[in-house]
Structures are given as structure tokens and as C-alpha cells.
Amino acid sequence: MIGWLTAALFLSFWTGSVFGASVAVEDALGRNVQVTLPIQRIVVLNSDVVEILRTLKAEDRVVGVFSEISREPEFWGDLVKKPKVGSWRDPDMEAIAALKPDLVIAYSRNPGPLLEQKMALFGIQVLRFDFYKVDTLEREVQVMGKLLKLEKEAARFCNWQRWYLSMFQEKIAGTSRRPAVYIESYTDYHAAGPGSGGHEMCVLAGGRNIAACLSIPYPRITPEWVVSRNPEVIVKAASHGNGYISPAPTAFNQRRDAILKRPAWHHIPAVSSGNVHVMDSAIWTGPRAIIGIAHMVRWMHPHLFRDFDPKAVHREYLETFQGVPYKGVYVSDFPKKRLP
């Protein structure tokens, strides 16, 4: 009897690996997708996915990458040499199919549903994850860990991130002060409103986003409105190319100085006190949002985080999870004195 049971168990594992067991997962679109296992060949269509796969030590399963990855060869290392499948917004379906992947991973909105339709013709599975969203990042990393049978690695990253978030929350809970913050997205005079990654980061860092009452994620606003809201801290997202190899914060400082010089903004407390900061896209939302939040807590609650070093958190992340040395510049300096 025991022999029969053992044989049946062995057979079920064998058929599972050869003919493909499956697991049901929920992706960023809220779809319940039955994914056939094992996943050994993955095509990735954005940098957030690549970063998460590297965190899970699954980069060797990547067989195809989006073309824009070539812009940061120093950060991505050998992944840049993988076959390219075109732009993250409009990939080459034929190139993806030729790589015969078990799974293609894309953002929830880009590319459009045509990706699923075309990949279905080749029996290729598609999953959509938005690793740039802070509130769903942990859940999605755990789903990836489950799919790739790398639950331990996923838990390690989630615990690490959770530890810092808890530490921030505990310290911030000690004060009722919530500074008014103006978060400006990449385009000038576009606030980060409710539903945006910048808003989530601001709230997690213990700030009061002045655009929280607006109705869309990235509303265009007038400079006068910002003046009338009196923000105590201003944080702007910027993308100056490859932050990992930036030797100095010159470009960030130029952006910050431009904000300090905006007409009539000298009446804003954040500007008069010099509490204006520019943050690189690498730590603005996405898998490294925790690093961005680490900088924000220091800007918003300097008295609570005086001895806290966000760079150390970043170093830990890069060296532990990404396997690359800490390099680059990701935020502007504190201005030495207020500009005229």
C-alpha cells in the first residue's frame, strides 16, 4: 500500500514537472490567471520586473529584455547582452515568440491587450505586474516568488522593506506634526495627486500632500495654487538618464535651483528655508521606492531622523539584493544658502 502511495506521489510530481503543473495567481489587472509551471524562460518588458527578478536571484531565467535596458549597461551588467524584443510600449511580438518563453511580464497598461492575443497564438503566457506601485509591491513580489518557487528570496526582500517601513512609522507616530508637502512629478507644475506613487510615498514618509484633495493622479496646477498652499517641503521627481553613473548632483541641483527661483515662490516656506529636493526616477516609486521614502522622512522630519542615513539603506539594497556596488547620485544637495 505504502509502495503504491509513494509511486502515485512520485508520478504526480513527475507529471507536474514534465507536463506542467499550474498555479493560479492574481495579476495587476485583478485577473485570476492559471500559470503553467515551471517558469524557466522569461521575457521582461520593463526595468521594474528585471529589478525584482534580480532581487529574487532569478536573472538567469531571463531570455529576452526590452530594448531600453541598453541605456544603463553599468547597472544591468550581463542582462544588457540578452536578446532585445523592442520597446516596452510596443514590443516586437515576433521577436518574443522566437525566444519561446514560458512567461512574458509587462505593466498592466503597456503594451495593450494585443500582447495577450498575439502570445496566445504561440501558447505563451502573459502576466502583468505594476512593481512601481508602492501599495501592491509586496503582494506582487510574493506572487512572483510563488511562481518561480523562490518564496524565501521574496520573503527576504519583503521583510527587509517592511522593517524599514515599520521603523519609519514608529518614529513618525511619535509626533503629530505632518508637514505640508508639494510633490511635483517629472513635468513642471504637475502635482502628484491621489492614486500616484508620489502621493503614496509622501504619506508613508509622514507628509501631508497638498494635492491629496485633487481628483486625478497627475493634475496640472498653477504656480499660484502652490504659493497659496504654503508647502514646507517640496520634492520633485527628475530623470537625468543614468543615475547609477552620475559622478555629481549637478543636474539635480540645477533643477532644484530652478524651483527656488520660480517667480513669487520665495513666499513659500519650503523655498525660503531651502527645503526643496529633487529625486531621481530610480528611487521614485518602483522597487526602490523605499529608498525614496527614506530620503523623504529625513526631509520631512529632520528632528526624528537626524542620524539616519538613506544612502546606507540604498547601499544595503544594491549590494544585498541587486549584487552591484553602491554608486551614483540620486538626490540634490541641501542648498548652502537660499537663492535670491
Place this chain on the structure above:
Amino acid sequence: MNTTAEALCRCYKDRAGYKALFLCLSTALLVAAIIAGLSIGASGLSPAEIMTALFRDTGRAHSIIWMLRLPRVLMAALVGFGLGLAGTVFQAILRNPLASPFTLGVGSAAGFGAVTVILFLGGGFQIYRVAGGAFAFAMVSAFLILTVARMKRASSETMILTGIAQMFLFSSLTSLFQYMGTMEQVHEVVFWFFGSLSKAGWHEISIAAVLILAPLPMLLRRAWDFNLLAAGDDSAMALGVDVEKLRMWGIVAGSLMTAGSICFTGVIGFVGLVAPHITRMVIGADHRFLLPAAGLVGAVVVVAADTLGRTLWAPQVIPIGIVTSFIGVPFFFYLLMRRTKEYW
């Protein structure tokens, strides 16, 4: 005979008076639009505070009025004036109702210049770099039209076809560059194409004013020539107009005004096409009146659109390019349906 001449003279004077009245009304409407634009804003200043801030340094209110609202409203007026005037000039020299700074490719070229700078020339003084790129390529576009036109004796068909061809060329190049850009750069490009007056400052206004207003005296001096050109190239030439030269100057002046209008604000389409038509429907095609009046109508449309754009959904701002279409198109249709005879 005498009576007929007197009647004709009276009729002419009446019509000229009517046109002059329209000019006065447009000016009054523009002043009212500017006052409305100056009075409305996110910080909720009262009329008394605004009046005080206009003439005395009252700190924050003074800065808001003099550094934010006034430059914004004046830039809107200037841009609308420039686009309305440029559209009238293009329509006159090409004798085509569809001609505008954008159908001639000047707007597309300016957009391409802006995109090139946004994508490849980052760094400080971004607004001036983008404006410089937009201006330079608008001039390249004008030069292209001029070169082809000179080779083909400046016929209106050649100019329009050259304009359309380069509009497609610059649009394709813009799309290609956007395709190569990062997500953030694409956002910036998209919003440049929506148009915005948020970056208007006194320095920007002074540069735009020079570019927009410098060709104005020459255009007004050639108003009779534009009128004669409406009768056809041969008739105009028979009456002593150097048609080729007039077209060349018209292209240069229109491009200069278009570039000056959009280089700091991004694309504010539609005004250049419709402001001349709206004005022509009301006062006819006498360019002595049409040129300044179309400019004033364009200015009213843009100032009103900006004020509506920042109040309808306050504090969120609806991009000005969208609002100009929303308020201009229904009004244009209304006038079009009311007209019982051909106006062009």
C-alpha cells in the same frame, strides 16, 4: 452721378465705421478678459487686495499679481494676438481658408525643435533652450517653404504643398524622437504639445513681444496689397503688387510671429486657423481692419480660454490647447451656420 458717388461714399464710410466699431469692441472685450483673468486665481485675493497689490508692494499679494497673474494674462493676450495675426497673413498670401501656422508645418517644426531639446539637450535654462529649439526649427520650416517657393515662383499651391509635406515630416520626426525617449521625456513632450502659460514671466514676455509685434507695422503697411492679392495673382500684379516678394515677406513675418507665440508656451493650436475666419465673417476681408481685429479676437480667445481652463476645474488646470478648441469651435460653427452667403 453725384448722388451715386455720395451714396457709395456714405456706404463706404458706414462700413468703415462698422469695422472701426468692431475694433473698439474687440479691444474693450480684450481689456475685460484681461481684468477677469487678473481677478481670478487660486489664492482667492479680493478685488480690494488686487487693486492695492497692483500699485503698492503688499508682499505676497503683490508678488502673486505682478509675478504670476499679470505675466500669465499678458502672455495669453500676446500669444493669441500673434497666432490670430499669423493665421490671417498665411490665409491672405496663400488665398486659402485652410492655411494656418499649423497646416503650413511651422507649428510642427517648432514642436520638433522643442522635442529635440527636451530629449537631447537637458541641463539648466531649460525653458530658454526649449524656446530656442522651437524658434530655430520654426525658422527652418519658413526657410524651406521660401526656398521651394522661390524655385517655383512662389505659387500658393507650391507653398501649401510644401507646408503640408514638411508638417508630415516634422510630425514623423517628433514621433520617432518620442519613441526613443524615456517615459518622463515623453510626458514632457506631450504636455508641451498641450500648451501652458504657467512658465510665462516678464523676460519671456519681452522676447515674445519683440518677435510678435516687430512685423506688425510692415504687415499693416501692406494691408492694401493683401486686399489686392485676394482678387488673384494676375490682378494683383496688374495693379503693381510684387506678389512673389509679398508672399516671401508674409511667410517670414507669419513664421516669426508663430515662433514667438508658441516657443515659450507650447502648442496652442486652432486659434491661428479660426480667429481670422471669425473676424472675416463679422467685418469682411479688408485687411486694414482684418489684420488687427483677427489679432484682437485671437487674444480674447486665448485669455478667456486660459481663465476658464484654470477656474472650471480649479485648482486643476485644463490645458489651454483643449479649452481654446472647446470655446472656439462652437462659436465658429454658430457663425458658420448663421452666414447665408459665402464669406471667403
